[in-house]
Amino acid sequence: MNEDTVESPVEAASAALSLDTVPVGTPLDWPIVDSDGTLLFDAGAILVGVEERKFLFDHFRPQRGDVSDTPTPAADGAVAPDTSEPLSVKDMHLTIGALIGVRQQIGSAAPMHPCRIIGFAPNESLFATPPLFEGKALPLGVGENVEIVAIASQAVFRFVCTVEAVCQLPFDYIVLSKPGVIRRLRERKSIRVRARLAVRYGIGETGDTYEGLGLAKGISALGMSLTASWALGQIGDRLRVAYHLESKDLHTSIETSAVIRNVQRGAAGEPVAHGLEFDRLDAAQQMAMKVFVFDRQDDVLYWTNGIK
Template sequence: MTDTLETAAALLTPADLPPGQPLEWPLVDHDGTLLLERGATLVGEMERDFLFRHFAPRRGDRAAPEAGGALAHAKPPEHEAAPTVRDLHLSIGASMGLRPQQGASGAPMHPCKLIGIAPNESIFATLPYADGRPVALTPGENVEIVAIASQAVYRFVCTLHAIHQAPIGYLVLSEPAHIRLLRERKSIRVHARFPVRFGIGAEGYQGVALARGISALGLSLVAPWALGQVGERLRIAFSLRSGDLDTPIETSAVIRNVQQEDGAQCTLGLELDSLTSAEQMAMKVYVFDRHDDVVYWGNSTR
């Protein structure tokens, strides 16, 4: 009952956020994700309308995150006719995501890499890890795999034949079965929906935008106005949630394209700069976890 009262007290209306006045408390979304820090100022009604159109602004000093208030998932694309393993054009070192097929729905994908293909078309992959430990796998079980090839992204099922620890940890997997093409690869991205704080000046974050798509190296953002021109840089901050991991990312990004939508709202394609190895892994895991939501944008970032 107390949580319900606190959440109700935290709910805001546009009248609670007058433009030009510094916030007396942090502003968060329904799930507790930070939108604007205390002291931030809304530029005008346009930015305020954008916030209420895409988020559910609440007082961060009172709000309790709603259960299940995570990220929206789009309907998976229709799959094309399944190719044979010879058609995949997988190269050694190709990035893959792996998870046990039993109870796979909603489970995270664990990153691994292709290290070999046998003459009988069975495949060898590095042993996947989670939280610094090898993922629990059992010989004889089926595993689901998403593989990023040179021209496309595929999903297929293999039977785990063996696990070896030397000379490195690796898996021996059967010939792929039930191969399905997710999307042709020019830019591999997945649908997403989370707030991204942006900074235009020398320091601080002046506003918040909405991420609509993500790849391992870039974002597609919807912003209340054009935040800059192609080639200019922004400072951005956001958090990626995959399973029990919540990775904060703060970096700069190059604007690769700007598309004006109806009204003042704009869509921007960003290429991220200077990601740490941990941030790069978080980006890849996030994409692997949402492989069913693969989308293709012809003129967005890499």
């Protein structure tokens, strides 16, 4: 055989992994990464059981981190919208200056354009600054129906209004009709957005290593909803968590501790969801969290399930 055709074991190996190729109970010979390169397990880490291995393949696309293949980005699944009881404008507790987003194509994936509430009428019509698109006022037509997402102090709401007027005097503003059916998307101490973050965790608030892997499906500036293959502790227990955030030009790796605020177990053998509250974020980490949530605040539209 021509020695030029001989490949090294690493070059010949495939990055793709299967259940049979990931050992349980023994140290890994290589790191495991997700399809986008996110580190899931370091070399030498130990998967403690078949449940954790199943969780790994159910929620990620594990690959060997020492073999270079072309990554295939994972696509988020669609989530059905929430259906809450209709509410009134008064029930939303909106205030002057509250942030709202306006979407012209109702029910579509078109972007939300930000503006702010500047007044309320006795008939529950809303006065708002013109929504902006690329620094200019979004062209809206009188009689046009628009979808609104309103971010109040304790919750996020969605409803549809009709544009009743577009005014230029004494300043630029729009008048929106009394909202149609109002739905509360989620009640929170802070806005929580849909996410898909690989989170390495360690039991207890001290230690230098991470024993397992979980998936954050929702995140706020104060905490996250973390799904794992088993219950990581009781309410009040602490965990160490490590994950990576990317927001436009900001890339931040965060390692911190969190308190378990609630635990939701599914059927036997199903993953367990944990409501975590961060308790040791420094100023830079807090800013990174706020930027990440702000950049994805439109995903509040699709947040329907998670930790209350």
